[in-house]
Amino acid sequence: MKMNGSQMVCEAITREGVKVVFGYPGGAIMNVYDEIYKQDGFKHILNRHEQASVHAADGYARATGEVGVAMVTSGPGFTNAVTGLATAYMDSIPLVVISGQVPLSLIGTDGFQEIDAVGISRPCTKHNYLVRDINDLPRILKEAFYLARSGRPGPVLVDIPKDVTAEFGEFDYPDSVDMPTYKPSCKGNDRQIKKAAEAIINAKKPLIYIGGGTVLSNASELVRELAQMTQIPAVETLMARGVMGAGNPLLLGMLGMHGNYASNMAMSETDLIISLGARFDDRVTGKLSEFARYAQIIHVDIDPANIGKLVDVDYPIVGDIKIVVEKLIEQLQERVNPKNYESWRDVLKRYNTLHPQSFKDSDEVLKPQWVIERIGKLVGKEAIITSDVGQHQMWAAQHYPFDRARQWINSGGLGTMGFGFPAALGAKVGCPEKVVINITGDGSILMNMQELVTAAEYEIPVINVILNNHYLGMVRQWQTFFYDKRYSETDLSYQPNFKALAEACGGIGYDVTTKEEFDRVLLEAIERKKVCFINVAIDRLENVLPMVPAGGALYNMMLEHKD
Amino acid sequence: MENIRRVISVIVMNESSVLARVTALFAGRGYNIDSLTVAPIPQSNFSHITIVTKGDKRIIEQITKQLNKLVPVFKVMEHEEMIEKEMVMVKFSVKERLSDIAALCGAYNGGIVNVGPDIVIAMAADEPKRIEHFLEATQIFNPIEIVRGGVVAIER
Known part of the structure; x- marks a missing residue:
């Protein structure tokens, strides 16, 4: 079939089953937008900034597991999209981003x-x-979607010069790709899996270390089964919150810089790490030479480059988590004795009783942790929670009762402020039946606040809970701890009127200072189905604790901070 | 961990910007490139890139793994058993002792390749270590310009 380049782009997007594209037009991509106008294979959402378009496609991909698609023009359109690409790249999110380019000549x-x-x-x-x-x-478009979703997923950019989008050619969309240089291995080496199973059977203090790869691989049910069958305790990284499900007695919590005491101690004392789609990031390991000193390591990852990158591994297994865990379960069936790990579980339980994840509530001022737990109580399993980056992100990761994978969407790797709101838009478009709440801060929300307009126009009812401490809180916390309280450029006392801002853009705004108000407002916001800002005044000087200072050993946690 | 020198052969699809992908990977991740050569493989769509690099064991392993991750990379070969050769061309004044220069080049698989009214150009092709020796030996003839070709290698 003869088509021009722009028709090819639209046709490929439709054939890949994409229902919505986020984007922003401009000179070099106009031909494609002209075809978008004529077609009805997919819907287009006009964000108010290209960065938000890519984050929205990203949030859509994280919430649904499908490839997200964003479209931008050349030059500044593309450079605005770069932060979105980098955010998706660091967290291995499948995206196809189409950018216009000046004509070939x-x-x-x-x-x-x-x-x-x-x-x-x-x-x-x-x-x-x-x-x-x-x-x-046609071949490049096919490859782009295939690369984005296969192996270790990631964003793929297709840059198309304007004259190519106008030129006619034969549209022969291949059914499959033929790439001799790209063959991700998913199955896992059976001999290694057998050896790993032996190691698990012989271990006394094994620990399942769950990373974001488990979410990407849709393997959370299997990982729960593995833990259940073996009764091996588990820790989750920031990216894996929800995999085990809150309340699961085998889940110790999140580990790392702001992990809880039991999780970090478990990591420090375990004799066998079963790493599933985690990559031993510096925010997780703390000081590497002190990390898990007594442990052998089973490392399952679809990306061979992640294995042995930071720590030496005893049982490397390259493969898809889902496939490998299935085989592991098979190997362990009726051979593993959960009783063997009983005393280990008891030790960890004691750690948890000694220093549980907790905070000191107050009657005078709203505590951010209370707000998050309250959201959890009011909407819990039903909601999708996105976040920006900073203190609020850590409090959410620590205190929200995440119940399933893909319920928690945040920029873990790149740590992109401004991610949460547009990502929430994407998540809501992908999962319209879910309540979507962006837990954000007074710093982060301003970095993509123009999306109020997008959300209002398309009637995407995303709830933004702004935990407002009038500070760039995380940096302020580091300044308190490590810079003698020299609060350099972190005081955000000068603020917009958030309530009026939301209303000016066609949304709803609320100011909240008490617990009673918060309950009422949140329920009302859900009811009214309109984009909103809930501006919550919280304790200005609340810190995220526990904390492992950067570069410190995981077992040396700061459990409280006294002035 | 101790730094080791490694020759890495990379077979890549012959497409635009593939060399940029390889060099950008080295620059972005802070790996060294001591020498790099690239040429198409006859009768194929592939090119052969030869990279000489230094790093500890973990870094060398990361380099090969990261190279393998690049989509247009077909194969990465890294081991100790490689036959290596490098070429060098040196410009001398025609007033130097030409027969001595010719004899020196002869000892390193080379010779005089061009003679003009003022200058003479000589070449040698040998193992990288021996090329170093050759260049040291040429010093007494006051070389005007030296151009090294970079290492090429093939598996034994």
Whole structure:
């Protein structure tokens, strides 16, 4: 079938089953937008900033497990999208981002809105393409979707010069891809899996260390089964919250810099780490030489480069978590004795009683942890929670009762402020039946607040709970602890009127200072089904605790801070 | 961990910007490149990149794994058993002792390749270590310009 490049783009997006595209038009991508106008294969949502378009596609992908698609123009349109690409890249989120480019004849001439998009995005995409020939376009689009979702997922950029989007060619969309250089291995080596199973059977203090790869692989049911069958305790990384489910007696909690006491002590004392889709990030390990000194390590990861990158591994297994855990369960069936780990579980239980994840509530001022627990009580399992980056993100990760994978959406790897609101839009568009709440801070929310307009226009009822301490709280906390309270550029006392801001953009605004108000407002916000800001005045000087200071050993936690 | 020198052969799809992907990976992750050569493999869609690098065991392992992750990379070969050769060209004044220069080049698989009214150009092709020796030996003839070709290697 003969088509022009723009029709090919729309047709490929439709054939890949994508129902919604987030984007922002401009000169170099106009031909494609002209075809979008004519087609009805997918819906387009006009964000008010390209960064938000990519975050929205990202939130859509995280909530649904499908590939998210964003579309931007050349030059500044693309450079605005870079933070979105990098955010998705660090967390291995499947995205296809289509960018316009100046016509082929102008490339390299410093043309208007020209920038080397493939050059800039090389380190923050799984792969990228500059389409130089209309005849390559169908194959490249097919490969882009395949690369984004297969193996270790990630964002793929397709940069298309304007003349290519107008040129006609044969649209022969391949059913499958033929890439001799790209063959991710998913199955896991059976001999290694057997050896790993032996190690588990022989271990005295094993620990399941669950990472975001478990979510990406949709393996949370199997991981719960593995834990249940073996009665091996588990810790979750920031990216894996929800995999085990709150209230699961085998779940110790989150580990790492702001992990709880029992989790970090478990990691420090275990004799066998069963790492499932985690990558031993510095925020998790603390000082590497002191990390898990007594442990052998089973490392299951679909990306071989993650294995042995930071710690030496005894049982490397390259494969998809789902497939490998299934095989592990098979190997362990009726051979593992849960009683063997009983005394280990008791030790950890005692740690948990000694220093549970807790906070000191107050009658005078709202505590952020109370707000988060309250959201959990009021909407719990039903909601999807997104977050920005900072103290509120850690409090949410610590205190929200996450019950399933994909319920918790945050920028863990890159740590992108401004991610939460647009990601919540994407999540809500992907899962319209769910209540979607962005837990954010007074710093982060301003970094993509223009999305109020998008949410109001498309009637996407996302609830933003702003935990407002009039500070860039996390940086302020570090200044309190490590910089003698020199609060350099972190005081955000000068603020917009958040309530009026939301209303000016067509949403609803609330100011909250008491517990009673919060309950009433949150329930009302859910009821009214409109984008809103709930501006919650919280204790200005509340800290995120416990804390392992950067570069410190995981077992040396700061449990409280006294002035 | 102690630094080791390694020759890494990378077979890549012959497509635009593939060399940029490889070098950007080294720059972005802070790996060294001591030498890099690239040329197409005859009768194929592939090119052969030869990289000489230094790093401890963990870094060398990461380099090969990260290279393997690049989509247009077909194969990465890294081991100790490689036959290595490097070429070098040196410019001398024609007033130097030409027969001595010719004899020296002869000892390193080379010779004089061009003679002009003012200058003479000589070449040698040998193992990288021996090329170092050759260049040391040329010093007495006051070389005007030296161009090294970078290492190429093939599995034994």
